[in-house]
Structure formats: C-alpha cells, structure tokens
Amino acid sequence: MPTLALAAVRGDEAMYVGGTITSIPEKTEGRLLLDDSAALKFTSKKGDLSITYTKISSIEYGQKAGRRVGVALAVSPLALFSKKRKHYVTIGFADEAGKNQGAVLEVSKGNVRSLLTTLETRSGKQVEFESEEAKKNAGR
Amino acid sequence: MQVRQTVALCVAFVLFAELIVAAVRGDEVMYIGGTVKNLAEATEGRLDTQNEEKLIFTSDKGGFEIPYGSITSLEYGQKAGRRVGVAIVITVWALFSKKRKHFLTIGYNDSQGKPQGVVIEIAKGRAKTMITIIEARSGKKVEYESEEAKKHVHG
Numbered sequence: 248m249p250t251l252a253l254a255a256v257r258g259d260e261a262m263y264v265g266g267t268i269t270s271i272p273e274k275t276e277g278r279l280l281l282d283d284s285a286a287l288k289f290t291s292k293k294g295d296l297s298i299t300y301t302k303i304s305s306i307e308y309g310q311k312a313g314r315r316v317g318v319a320l321a322v323s324p325l326a327l328f329s330k331k332r333k334h335y336v337t338i339g340f341a342d343e344a345g346k347n348q349g350a351v352l353e354v355s356k357g358n359v360r361s362l363l364t365t366l367e368t369r370s371g372k373q374v375e376f377e378s379e380e381a382k383k384n385a386g387r
Numbered sequence: 388m389q390v391r392q393t394v395a396l397c398v399a400f401v402l403f404a405e406l407i408v409a410a411v412r413g414d415e416v417m418y419i420g421g422t423v424k425n426l427a428e429a430t431e432g433r434l435d436t437q438n439e440e441k442l443i444f445t446s447d448k449g450g451f452e453i454p455y456g457s458i459t460s461l462e463y464g465q466k467a468g469r470r471v472g473v474a475i476v477i478t479v480w481a482l483f484s485k486k487r488k489h490f491l492t493i494g495y496n497d498s499q500g501k502p503q504g505v506v507i508e509i510a511k512g513r514a515k516t517m518i519t520i521i522e523a524r525s526g527k528k529v530e531y532e533s534e535e536a537k538k539h540v541h542g
Contacts, residue, residue, distance in 0.1 A: 265516025267523050269437050273516065309540075337519055346439075349523030351516050378538055 256333075256355050263289060263296065264335065266350035270294045279354065281365050287338075289352065296350065298340050300369035304347070305339035308363060308385055309377030332384070334359050338366070360386050411488075411510050418444060419490065421505035423451045434507065436520045442493075444507070451505070453495050455524035459502070460494035463518060464532030465539060487539070489514050493521075514540045 256262050256276065265273040277291025289296040311333045336352045336359075354362055363374050363385055376382035411417050411431065420428040432446025441454045466488045489511055494504045509517055518529050518540060531537035 265513075265519065267436075267439070267520050269439070335515065337515075339519075339523060347523045347526060349519040351519050 256353050258355055259358070260355060261289060261358075262353040263291070264351040264353050267348045268294075268296055268350055271296060279352070279358070279362065281362070284369065287366065287369075289350075298338060298350070300366070301371075302341045303338060303366070303370035303372055304341065305337075306363070306366050306370065306372050306374045307337040307377055308335070308359070308374050308381055309337070310334050310381050310384055332356065334384075336362060336366070359384070411508050413510055414513070415510060416444070416513075417508040418446070418451075419506040419508050422503045423505060425449055426451060434509070434517070436517060439524065442521065444505075453493060453505070455521070457495045457497070458493060458521070458525035458527055459496060460492075461518075461521060461525070461527050461529040462492040462494075462532060463490070463514065463529050463536055463540065464492070465489050465536050487511065489539075491517065491521075 259278055261277060261279040263271050263273070263275045263277065271289075271291065271294035275291045275293045277289055277293075277295075280288040280290060285299060285301075287298045287300065289298075312331070334354050334356055336354055337349065338352070339347065339349050342348050366372070367374055374385075376385065376387065414433055415431055416434045418426055418428070418430045418432065426446075426449045430446050430448050432444055432448075432450065435443040435445065440456075441452045443452050444450045489509050491507045491509055491514075492504065493507070494502065497503050522528055531540070
C-alpha cells in the first residue's frame, strides 16, 4: 500500500503537489490539459487550476530519484538496483488579479518533454533545469 | 534479571534519544531559534501557508507571523547524520543510510522596520512546496547553502 501511495504518476496523470493555490489540496491527482492554446489547465475532482501562458514568469524542471523499496519488499530485492524517478515542474505565474503564484506539479516521465516544449513555446519563457541530470533526462 | 533491566533501560534510552533528535515529519515544523521573543528554541508547531498575506507559525508555546512583504532573505540548508539510534536498536544496516534535517532561514523586517530572523526545520517532503509558496508570495528567491541542498530539493 505505501508503494502505491508513493508511486510516481503515470500516463496522462498529473499531481498538484502544492503551492499557493489554496482551493486545491496538496497532493491532488488530476490531469493536465494542453489543448487550450491560451492556458494550461489542471483538472481534478477536488478543484481546477488554469494558468494563462502569457502570465507565466518562470518554469523549473527537476526530478527526484529514490530506490524502489516497496517493490523490493513486496516482489524482489533486485528492485533495489533500479531507481524510480519523480518529475516535477514548478511554474511561477501571475493570477487574474496580478498576484504572484506558484505551483509544483508532478508529471509523468513520458509527458515531461512535450509539456516543457509546450510551456516554453506558449509562454515565451525558457525552462530552468534544476540539475544537469534533469536536463539530460528531459532530452536537452 | 539485573542484566535484562539494564538492557531494557539502554534500549528505552536509545529509542527516546532517537525520538528527541528525529527530524520533523509531515506537516510538523520546528522553530529552531531566532529573534522571536517569548518563544523557546526547538519548539514544535505548524506552519500555515494558506494565508496569502503572512506566514503563520503556531504551537502550544506561542507563535509568530511573518508578512510575506516584509521578507528580505530566504536560505535553505540541510544537515545529514547517521542513524546511530536505529542502528543500535534495530539493524546495523541503518548506519549506511543518512537522516537529513531541512532548515529554512527567513530574514525579515518587523513592524518597526527592525531586522529579524528565524530558523525553521521543515519536513523533507514539504521543502519544495514550502519554498515555492514563500518565493511566490515574497518575491524573493531562496539561496541554497550548498549544491547538495539544492539538489535535494529540486533533484
């Protein structure tokens, strides 16, 4: 159970890890919608978030690696030799009232590259990679 | 019989010591120290980041508020140590892993314009979000005390 709870998001899933958006609880799972060319949208059962691309002031990408302890205990100790990575995109932006806001989103491994490209293209801001490893992992 | 009692006492002491020096978890934070009057050092409490205007620390022993607009500096650092207590009581393998404590130092001006500062210990899983919130609302960027600290938060 702890393994499931701590598992990285997959596929089209995303997670609002936390930030200044008080209307959405921390660690809320949902989906990121990139269809709207004006705003990035996060939808979930607990609340929605819309970030206008032109109001984005910063984009950061980082990742966190950890051992697969849960899988190792439940399935095979060999799992300890591989690492699971979580991928985080931190977006700084101004809301409709012009107030600075920040949101940390966990995204799935397969969506990192397209999300970063979309964010950069539509916002006109460059992604800051939090480490060389993160940059490499994003294919840059 | 006396040996058993001694061993039991030692185990209890080690476990107690481990609890005392354990890092904060979840939503807990600890006021490590600083210039806040009438608040004892090493006071455990909670940090309210829901309020849009100010950061609020509350505990049974007192608290403080820091308006985001008055923040002048933010620093993040960490301290790593071996899990000696767990190693003695449970398994020596614990010596191969490290426990890390995460510290956020906030410099700010009080209502009279006097510089103040607090050091807060935050839980490992909360560092990234807390830093994002405080950076967004204060308009200040966190200074990382080392590359390792930066890597630990951001990856």
